[in-house]
Amino acid sequence: MLSERMPVVRFEFSETDPVQDLDHIGLTDAEIVELVSSRHAMGYWRSDLASGHVFWSKGVFDIYGMEFTRGPVNLTAAYGNVHAEDLNLMLELIERAASEKTGFHYVLRLKNGENGVKYVRSVGRCRATSDGREELIGIVEEIIDQVRLVGVLGNPPMAI
Numbered sequence: 001m002l003s004e005r006m007p008v009v010r011f012e013f014s015e016t017d018p019v020q021d022l023d024h025i026g027l028t029d030a031e032i033v034e035l036v037s038s039r040h041a042m043g044y045w046r047s048d049l050a051s052g053h054v055f056w057s058k059g060v061f062d063i064y065g066m067e068f069t070r071g072p073v074n075l076t077a078a079y080g081n082v083h084a085e086d087l088n089l090m091l092e093l094i095e096r097a098a099s100e101k102t103g104f105h106y107v108l109r110l111k112n113g114e115n116g117v118k119y120v121r122s123v124g125r126c127r128a129t130s131d132g133r134e135e136l137i138g139i140v141e142e143i144i145d146q147v148r149l150v151g152v153l154g155n156p157p158m159a160i
Contacts, residue, residue: 037059040141040142040144041059041062041063041141041142041144042059042063042139042140042141042142043056043057043058043059043060043061043062043063043139043140043141044056044057044059044060044137044138044139044140045057045060045073045124045137045138045139045140046135046136046137047094047098047135047136047137048133048135049098049133049134049135049136050133050134053072053073054072054073054075054078055070055071055072055073056073059140060140063110063120063140063141063142064078064081064110065081065110065112066078066081079091081110081111082108082109082110082111083108083109083110083111083117085109086108086109089106089108090106090108090122093106094124094136097124097125097126097136098126098134098136101126101134102125102126103123103124103125103126104122104123104124104125105121105122105123105124106121106122107119107120107121107143108120108122118142118143119142119143120140120141120142120143121140121141121143122138122139122140122141123138123139124136124137124138124139125137125138
């Protein structure tokens with residue numbers, strides 16, 4: 001059941017939008033990733049659904065304030081960085097994306113120092129690998145611009 005109190009989490013389940021055709025402008029996928037990633041703190045992740053292992057790029061480790069590793073992420077440590085009021089919803093959205101083969105988009109709070117928080121946005125989707133395994137893939141980006149979050153479940157809009 002979705003949390004009754006979701007002050008800063010925006011979520012949606014939708015089909016993946018079609019990929020833009022960029023061949024006519026002559027940019028490679030690697031160049032596009034480099035350009036998008038240089039805008040601000042951003043990282044990429046993959047979750048192997050069969051093994052339960054999650055892998056992060058260095059950017060996600062930086063956003064979560066964790067030491068980089070190439071191996072599977074210590075999810076206990078990662079979850080410890082998520083604001084307690086946002087953790088269950090985040091986990092439910094990921095679980096639903098895996099079981100319903102869909103995507104998600106959420107904004108949540110990460111602990112940042114003694115009593116501070118920072119806001120991050122994650123977008124993910126389910127995919128099948130060439131050998132038929134299922135994975136979730138996505139991005140995490142730190143929200144550094146002044147944004148306005150629309151209230152959810154009757155909560156008023158909140159500026160951050």
